[in-house]
Amino acid sequence: MSWRVPLFDLDYDSGETEAVQRVLVSRWLTMGALTKEFEERFSSLLGARHAIAVSNATAALHLACLAHNIGPGDEVIVPSATFVATANAVLYTGADVRFADIISIDEPTICPNEIRRLITPKTKAIIVMHYGGYPCRMAEIMEIANAHGIAVIEDVAHAPGATLEGKCLGRWGAAGCFSFFSNKNLSTGEGGMFITESDSLAEKARSMRSHGMTTLTWDRHNGHAYSYDVINLGYNYRMDEMHAALGLVQLQKLPENNRRREAITEQYRNALTGLVDIPFNASAGDSAFHIFPIVLPEEIERRLFIDSMRTAKIQTSIHYPPIHQFSYYRKRFPKITLPKTESFCRREVTLPLYPTMDDDDVNSVVAAVTDALQALSIRLPSHKVHV
Numbered sequence: 001m002s003w004r005v006p007l008f009d010l011d012y013d014s015g016e017t018e019a020v021q022r023v024l025v026s027r028w029l030t031m032g033a034l035t036k037e038f039e040e041r042f043s044s045l046l047g048a049r050h051a052i053a054v055s056n057a058t059a060a061l062h063l064a065c066l067a068h069n070i071g072p073g074d075e076v077i078v079p080s081a082t083f084v085a086t087a088n089a090v091l092y093t094g095a096d097v098r099f100a101d102i103i104s105i106d107e108p109t110i111c112p113n114e115i116r117r118l119i120t121p122k123t124k125a126i127i128v129m130h131y132g133g134y135p136c137r138m139a140e141i142m143e144i145a146n147a148h149g150i151a152v153i154e155d156v157a158h159a160p161g162a163t164l165e166g167k168c169l170g171r172w173g174a175a176g177c178f179s180f181f182s183n184k185n186l187s188t189g190e191g192g193m194f195i196t197e198s199d200s201l202a203e204k205a206r207s208m209r210s211h212g213m214t215t216l217t218w219d220r221h222n223g224h225a226y227s228y229d230v231i232n233l234g235y236n237y238r239m240d241e242m243h244a245a246l247g248l249v250q251l252q253k254l255p256e257n258n259r260r261r262e263a264i265t266e267q268y269r270n271a272l273t274g275l276v277d278i279p280f281n282a283s284a285g286d287s288a289f290h291i292f293p294i295v296l297p298e299e300i301e302r303r304l305f306i307d308s309m310r311t312a313k314i315q316t317s318i319h320y321p322p323i324h325q326f327s328y329y330r331k332r333f334p335k336i337t338l339p340k341t342e343s344f345c346r347r348e349v350t351l352p353l354y355p356t357m358d359d360d361d362v363n364s365v366v367a368a369v370t371d372a373l374q375a376l377s378i379r380l381p382s383h384k385v386h387v
């Protein structure tokens, strides 16, 4: 399918190509100077004490759970309106998840009252996900968590560079987990980052990232160590130098690209307000504008809307099918219903949003949305007078 406007496009140029070529020529491919530099630059951009580069955000979430000693018998409260990895990472440890509903269609992030309802003596942590790059209600969530002695882990896959009350998302909780998957705000193909203010969490995550070993190849290469011990059951969650090189180039583009995403979001909002519901109208904080979600009127059948957009060569997506309705999760947690999540996830459509979109692209999307809504409302039962 050749799209008139794709859902997402990379902002790559010769900078990325040359950065990877330099790695290949250097003949040092993994866990070297660039990985370290990427960690340092990422942490200084966000004002974080520690940043640990990993193979992907799912690994970062798993490490965050492991660093908190979460395991069998424990419970972690998670949203269902998120990517499945948010919950999978908990289940890897042998702990259980408890799914929390969203606040509302206008604010589809984890609901603080739901967190209160779901806390039990087994609750070890809450994972929040800053949907679309828009901050969760962090002040209230941190207050609940602190009152119960529960950790907060942030899934910041949508929100690199977003802030709330002047503080970067990912730094509110005990640990923040970022994704650099191809279609994220900062793209390296695969990749992720674990950030924390805690020295002990950082030490544990760093060790678990590389087989639970006490020293790294790089240290041995530099003559800092000649042997190592294994002190934990670790994993291979490392990032390599090619990905770190891409990350360094992309990181420089991030602040400006987030501003461009914001401008496009504003254009969409101005053009579509009144036609569809647009979440985060009154968002607190400064989003990373990762995606542009719209919520269709109840009467419009989403499948037909998406078909109509496809005919206009506009690619759309859904964020997300709720986790608790996937077959695997239904079998495991059969009795769960989350009315607001289900309604939101049934009606949501994600429109194209990426920094290299131009005004023509935005106008094409808006025109296609307008046409699709018009065509589909004409077919509604209320318009068929004698049925």
Ligand SMILES: *Cc1c(COP(=O)(O)O)cnc(C)c1O
Pocket: 055, 056, 057, 058, 059, 082, 083, 085, 086, 129, 155, 157, 158, 178, 179, 180, 181, 191, 192
């Ligand atoms: C992309 C994404 C992940 C997983 O990231 P990977 O780097 O692909 O492992 C987790 N949570 C959310 C909300 C995401 O969007």
